[in-house]
Structures are given as structure tokens and as C-alpha cells.
Amino acid sequence: MPDLDGLNVGIVGLGLMGGSLALALAGKVRRLIGVDPAPEAASLALQLGLVQEIVPMNAATTCDLLVLAAPVRAILGCLAAMNELIPEQGLMVLDLGSTKSAICEAMQSLPAQYDPVGGHPMCGKEVSGAAHAEASLFQEKTFILTPLERTSPQAVQTALQLIAHIGSRPLILSADIHDRLAAGASHLPYLSAVALVLAAENLQDERIWQVAASGFRDSTRLAGSDLTMMVDILMSNQAPVLDSIEWFQTALAGLAGLVQEHDEAGLRQALEKAMRRRQGLTASYRT
Amino acid sequence: MPDLDGLNVGIVGLGLMGGSLALALAGKVRRLIGVDPAPEAASLALQLGLVQEIVPMNAATTCDLLVLAAPVRAILGCLAAMNELIPEQGLMVLDLGSTKSAICEAMQSLPAQYDPVGGHPMCGKEVSGAAHAEASLFQEKTFILTPLERTSPQAVQTALQLIAHIGSRPLILSADIHDRLAAGASHLPYLSAVALVLAAENLQDERIWQVAASGFRDSTRLAGSDLTMMVDILMSNQAPVLDSIEWFQTALAGLAGLVQEHDEAGLRQALEKAMRRRQGLTASYRT
Numbered sequence: 001m002p003d004l005d006g007l008n009v010g011i012v013g014l015g016l017m018g019g020s021l022a023l024a025l026a027g028k029v030r031r032l033i034g035v036d037p038a039p040e041a042a043s044l045a046l047q048l049g050l051v052q053e054i055v056p057m058n059a060a061t062t063c064d065l066l067v068l069a070a071p072v073r074a075i076l077g078c079l080a081a082m083n084e085l086i087p088e089q090g091l092m093v094l095d096l097g098s099t100k101s102a103i104c105e106a107m108q109s110l111p112a113q114y115d116p117v118g119g120h121p122m123c124g125k126e127v128s129g130a131a132h133a134e135a136s137l138f139q140e141k142t143f144i145l146t147p148l149e150r151t152s153p154q155a156v157q158t159a160l161q162l163i164a165h166i167g168s169r170p171l172i173l174s175a176d177i178h179d180r181l182a183a184g185a186s187h188l189p190y191l192s193a194v195a196l197v198l199a200a201e202n203l204q205d206e207r208i209w210q211v212a213a214s215g216f217r218d219s220t221r222l223a224g225s226d227l228t229m230m231v232d233i234l235m236s237n238q239a240p241v242l243d244s245i246e247w248f249q250t251a252l253a254g255l256a257g258l259v260q261e262h263d264e265a266g267l268r269q270a271l272e273k274a275m276r277r278r279q280g281l282t283a284s285y286r287t
Numbered sequence: 288m289p290d291l292d293g294l295n296v297g298i299v300g301l302g303l304m305g306g307s308l309a310l311a312l313a314g315k316v317r318r319l320i321g322v323d324p325a326p327e328a329a330s331l332a333l334q335l336g337l338v339q340e341i342v343p344m345n346a347a348t349t350c351d352l353l354v355l356a357a358p359v360r361a362i363l364g365c366l367a368a369m370n371e372l373i374p375e376q377g378l379m380v381l382d383l384g385s386t387k388s389a390i391c392e393a394m395q396s397l398p399a400q401y402d403p404v405g406g407h408p409m410c411g412k413e414v415s416g417a418a419h420a421e422a423s424l425f426q427e428k429t430f431i432l433t434p435l436e437r438t439s440p441q442a443v444q445t446a447l448q449l450i451a452h453i454g455s456r457p458l459i460l461s462a463d464i465h466d467r468l469a470a471g472a473s474h475l476p477y478l479s480a481v482a483l484v485l486a487a488e489n490l491q492d493e494r495i496w497q498v499a500a501s502g503f504r505d506s507t508r509l510a511g512s513d514l515t516m517m518v519d520i521l522m523s524n525q526a527p528v529l530d531s532i533e534w535f536q537t538a539l540a541g542l543a544g545l546v547q548e549h550d551e552a553g554l555r556q557a558l559e560k561a562m563r564r565r566q567g568l569t570a571s572y573r574t
Binding site: 122123124141142144169171173177178180181182184185186188189190191192193194195196197198199200201202203205207208209210211212213214215216217218219220221222223224225227230231234235238241242244245247248249250251252253255256259260262264267268270271272273274275277278279280281282 | 409410411428429431456458460464465467468469471472473475476477478479480481482483484485486487488489490492494495496497498499500501502503504505506507508509510511512514517518521522525528529531532534535536537538539540542543546547549551554555557558559560561562564565566567568569
């Protein structure tokens with residue numbers, strides 16, 4: 001496999017993530033082509049100059065590297081279709097899906113001409129679509145790779161090159177560890193944001209939206225996430241998500257108990273533990 | 288009571304809120320003096336030019352308006368002390384405490400020379416102290432007033448003038464409604480942020496902090512809030528906080544059930560309800 005700048009790269013899915021990747025890779029690869037079944041997304045991508053050409057999926061298998069940038073179940077659909085599309089030469093496949101176990105399992109059974117590796121850049125916005133794409137989306141963000149047993153060392157090397165080029169920090173994990181950590185760090189915060197909004201609505205007093213300040217706004221930002229993406233995540237990561245919810249409910253019930261018993265010392269201790277941990281997190285963020 | 292620009296204003300507590308109020312009122316009132324039992328806070332306030340003078344509490348009762356800007360139980364301590372300090376002339380008292388029932392109850396029994404009104408500006412930062420004070424802290428924010436039966440119409444008028452001068456939007460509520468709405472919009476989001484951090488720690492895998500991206504960071508920002516302020520809030524607003532936790536746990540358990548049963552249509556419907564509500568909230572924010 002040549003260096004990144006010698007590669008023909010195809011991006012399947014030209015939404016926020018695919019579009020941002022196209023911008024971040026512009027000028028750094030030999031050629032960028034796009035695949036998107038939605039005509040509006042395809043024409044927007046051309047209009048924004050994200051890719052040089054839009055091609056159908058079967059034509060994209062002539063690339064050196066195919067990046068699947070779509071919601072989890074759309075990626076699974078893509079991988080199923082790829083079983084019928086045998087590339088003439090070796091084709092590296094990297095996906096950007098939000099959960100990894102189901103995708104890596106599907107990748108494992110791709111025809112031998114494919115050289116697949118799982119990926120997940122830990123970034124996003126509460127808006128979707130290529131119109132919001134930015135080259136800087138991946139900068140200083142963690143980009144997780146979940147190589148399969150069959151993934152070649154060259155494919156891992158190319159993926160690491162790509163990650164370095166777009167300014168991300170690589171983290172190599174197994175698919176199941178990824179899914180457990182992402183459940184706690186991302187899927188659970190999403191569900192808690194949703195539940196905060198639903199609990200606020202439950203007060204049935206419209207004035208609560210005037211009382212809600214920046215704390216509520218930040219705490220519930222994820223509730224505005226793209227629905228299709230989130231439903232796919234929750235449906236494809238059921239067990240880790242349910243485990244995370246259970247830990248969270250236990251932690252919250254513990255806090256509620258301390259409030260109820262007026263156990264001020266115990267409450268302060270629990271709150272302080274979380275505060276210290278959260279402050280350490282802030283210190284580790286570069287931006 | 289003269290207009291705001293004719294008033295001598297005393298601010299008790301020169302932290303983030305009191306300091307920011309001093310900056311926001313600078314040049315808009317006749318004189319600004321400060322009270323703070325902590326020598327470092329007092330000298331920082333003078334050094335930053337927030338107030339013209341630092342005086343002991345008993346000297347502050349010669350003002351026209353006394354603003355109590357401290358954690359809830361410090362305000363309660365102040366009000367208890369004020370029972371022994373009878374001002375020679377009428378003295379309007381406005382507090383900025385985060386919960387209102389306990390404070391308004393204590394205000395109700397102040398000597399007749401006082402003219403008290405409860406207040407709560409819905410703003411803050413995850414940092415504390417006058418060093419972080421800014422005049423713009425209150426701009427475009429909701430400022431809740433909880434007048435008592437004994438509050439004079441003039442005191443409400445003066446408070447509304449002050450709110451207009453610092454750029455906030457007034458919202459008049461009873462103390463108990465305030466406490467119920469603040470529990471759902473502020474105290475519950477704080478506890479859910481704490482529980483998210485504790486649940487993430489429960490995974491006992493340090494890599495989760497690398498996986499945690501901006502969604503986790505925003506969802507847990509409140510976990511870094513000032514501990515004394517939060518313990519005071521939770522200890523003084525027990526019943527509404529526990530009610531909110533219960534609604535929240537019910538909402539989250541409902542979502543968990545839909546995930547567990549793979550009820551995709553039901554899940555999507557619940558998520559969409561929260562998304563629409565949250566999007567409406569974003570649209571209503573001016574900043």
C-alpha cells in the first residue's frame with residue numbers, strides 16, 4: 001500500500017462526518033471520490049467541492065481505501081452489499097461507525113480481497129449534514145481503531161497515517177471494549193440528556209424553560225443529536241448501554257439516599273470525588 | 288425609595304456572583320460597599336475595584352439596599368444575624384441564593400425595618416471567586432424574583448430596575464414554585480452530571496477518559512460546580528430534588544425498557560419528543 005498521498009480514497013456517506021473527513025483529507029490524498037445514495041447529499045458534496053466525483057457503490061471498489069461514514073446500520077447495509085461486490089485489487093475498508101461489535105463482526109466475513117479495520121473518531125456536533133462539515137472536526141480528538149484478526153499491519157499503518165493527517169490522537173481498542181467505554185462516555189450521557197428533558201417536561205410548567213440556564217443547556221445538548229444515528233447506536237449496543245444505565249441509576253440512587261438521609265458528610269464526599277475526577281478531565285482537554 | 292442611581296448599595300459576599308453584580312452595577316448606583324468575612328475575598332474585591340469600601344456587617348445596615356450574594360446557608364446565617372441588627376432607616380434586602388423557600392421563610396421574620404425580597408439570577412460558571420467576575424454574567428439571563436407577602440411594591444420596583452440595569456429578564460415566582468422548577472432545571476442536571484462521572488469511573492478503565500469527547504464534557508460540566516454551593520442547595524431543597532430524581536429515574540427506566548425490548552418505534556418516539564423540546568430551547572436562547 002502506498003503512502004496516504006498516493007491513495008485513491010472513496011467516502012461512502014457525505015454527511016457531517018464524511019464531509020468533514022473529505023475536507024480534512026483534501027490535498028493529502030491522490031483523489032477523493034464520494035458515494036451517497038441520497039441525491040441531495042451527493043449534489044451538495046459536489047457543490048461544496050468535498051469530492052471530485054460521485055460514483056455508484058460498485059465503482060467505488062476500484063479505490064485503494066474506502067471509508068464508510070454513515071449511521072451504524074447503514075454501514076452494516078453497505079458491508080452486506082460489499083459481499084456481492086468483489087474488488088479486482090485489494091481494497092482497504094475503514095468505517096467511522098459509532099458502535100463497533102456488530103460492524104467488526106460483519107467485516108470479519110467480507111471477501112478476502114477486502115482489508116477491513118474498524119474506526120470511530122470521538123467527535124461530533126448536534127447538527128448533521130455536509131453543510132456543517134469542517135476540516136478541523138477531528139483535530140485534537142481521540143480516533144479509536146478496532147483492528148480485526150484479519151486486518152493487515154499495512155491497513156493499521158495507513159489508518160494511523162490518516163489519523164495523524166487529520167490531527168486526531170489514535171487509540172487502539174478491541175470492538176467490545178470500545179462498545180463498553182462508548183456506552184459510558186457517550187450513549188449514557190445521551191440518554192441522561194433525553195431523560196433530563198423528559199423529566200423537566202414532566203413538571204408541566206412552561207416557566208421551567210425560562211428557569212433553565214446554561215447548566216441545563218449543556219447537560220441536555222446531546223438530546224438534540226441526530227435520531228437515526230442514535231437509534232442505530234442504541235439498537236446495536238444494547239447490553240453495554242443497559243449496563244451503563246444500571247451503574248448510573250445505582251450512582252444516582254446513592255446520591256438520592258444521601259440527600260434523603262441528610263447525610264451531608266457522605267454527600268459531600270461523593271460530590272467531591274466526581275468534582276475531582278471532572279476537573280482532571282478538563283485539565284486533560286487540549287481545547 | 289429613590290431610583291437605582293440614588294441608592295447606596297451593599298453587597299454581602301464578594302465571590303463570583305457578588306463580584307459580577309458589583310461590576311454590572313458600577314456607575315449605576317450612588318455608592319457600592321462590600322461585606323465579606325473572608326479577608327482574602329475582601330482584599331481581592333478592593334484590589335479589583337469592585338466596591339469602594341469594605342465594611343463589617345453592622346455598618347452595612349446603613350445602606351438603602353443590601354444584596355446577599357452567598358451560598359444558601361451563608362445567607363441564612365446572615366439573615367439570622369440581621370435579626371439582631373436593627374437598621375435606623377428602612378433597608379431593602381435582596382438575596383441571590385440558589386434555593387428560595389428556606390431563605391424566604393427566614394426573611395419573613397426579619398424585623399419590620401427590613402423590606403426583603405428573594406432573588407435568583409439563573410447564571411453561573413463552573414469556577415468561583417471574584418477573580419472570575421464579569422459585568423456581563425447576568426446579560427440575557429432569567430433573574431427570578433420571589434416577593435414575600437411583606438415585600439413592599441417599591442422593593443419589587445427597585446429589584447425590577449436593578450434587573451433591567453444588569454440586562455437580565457425578570458420572572459416572578461413563588462418561592463416553592465421556584466424551588467420545584469430549579470430542582471428540575473438545575474439541581475437534577477447537577478446530580479446527573481455527578482452520576483455520569485461516577486458511572487464512568489465504575490468501568491474501572493482509564494481509557495474511558497480518552498474516549499470521552501465533547502458530549503461527555505458538556506454533559507458533566509456541572510459536576511465541577513462549587514461544592515459548598517451545591518451541598519447547600521441539596522440540603523435546603525430536599526423534597527423537590529428527590530421528586531425530580533424520581534421523575535428522571537422513571538424517564539430513564541422507560542428508555543432502558545425500550546432498548547431492552549428492542550422497541551425501536553417506541554424508542555424513536557421518546558427520543559424525538561426530547562429532541563424537539565430541546566431544539567425549541569436552543570431556538571429560544573438569545574446567546
